[in-house]
Amino acid sequence: MRVARQPRYQQIARLIAEKIARNELKVGEKIYARSTLATTFGVSPETARKAISVLSDLGIVDPVHGSGVIVVSRQKAQEHLEQYQEVETIQDLQEQILESVVRQQSELANFSTILDKLVDQTEHFQKANPLTPIEFQLVEQSPKLGKTLGEMNLWQNTGATIVAILQKEELIVSPGPYATINQGDTLYFVGASNTLQIIQNFFYTK
The missing domain is CATH 1.10.10.10 (Winged helix-like DNA-binding domain superfamily/Winged helix DNA-binding domain)
Structure with a gap:
């Protein structure tokens, strides 16, 4: 009014x-x-x-x-x-x-x-x-892609324990250090509450 x-x-x-x-x-x-x-x-x-x-x-x-x-x-x-x-x-x-x-x-x-x-x-x-996996899809290109988990020292650099990788339509459970990470892959991992942010920064922050 x-x-x-x-x-x-x-x-x-x-x-x-x-x-x-x-x-x-x-x-x-x-x-x-x-x-x-x-x-x-x-x-x-x-x-x-x-x-x-x-x-x-x-x-x-x-x-x-x-x-x-x-x-x-x-x-x-x-x-x-x-x-x-x-x-x-x-x-x-x-x-x-x-x-x-x-x-x-x-x-x-x-x-x-x-x-x-x-x-x-x-x-x-x-x-x-704490063991519920967190999902993260690598939708963008990154200089770290194309390397194995061992080559990029993923666990040492992020604290994330990779429990599975979805590559196209194939789910790789408990991937070893020789598993290669590519663009379009989806990572399933466990870690601390801030691990997702660390993972994002690891792949996409120069």
């Missing part, structure tokens, strides 16, 4: 401008006395006076001493409303952007909480099941 941003006298000035733009109040017609205007909108005479002053400054009405307030320009009333609507549109867009940012921040905070829980659960699972 939109919260009123304007002072009451500006809101009244806009409502009167709308009546003039719709030709409900015609050029040359007198607007009710300020006291009547105040009663109509439920505001003080001073607020009504300010509303008329706004319309006068915009050239929409002309307060004539002793004759009341005369409508002088429907066109300027229409121009004023068009400018007001443009401002409203900009404010609407600003509100939508701010609301979107708030939603994204909330969603990001929720995602972060879920991610933390996932990490905690993963670490707990790995600690409870």
Whole structure:
């Protein structure tokens, strides 16, 4: 729901401008006395006076001493409303952007909480099941590929114990030091909670 941003006298000035733009109040017609205007909108005479002053400054009405307030320009009333609507549109867009940012921040905070829980659960699972293999596929080229496990000293460099290698559609269980690692292979290994990151760094960090 939109919260009123304007002072009451500006809101009244806009409502009167709308009546003039719709030709409900015609050029040359007198607007009710300020006291009547105040009663109509439920505001003080001073607020009504300010509303008329706004319309006068915009050239929409002309307060004539002793004759009341005369409508002088429907066109300027229409121009004023068009400018007001443009401002409203900009404010609407600003509100939508701010609301979107708030939603994204909330969603990001929720995602972060879920991610933390996932990490905690993963670490707990790995600690409870230390022999559950971790899977890592070598999808990109690496200068270390094409070598055997023994040549690259994989266990010494990463702490990972390779329990199986999936090469194309062939699963090699308990591969020895002469097993060659190629691009596209999937490694199954056991190790510490940070071993996966070490493996990634080993193959793909220069």
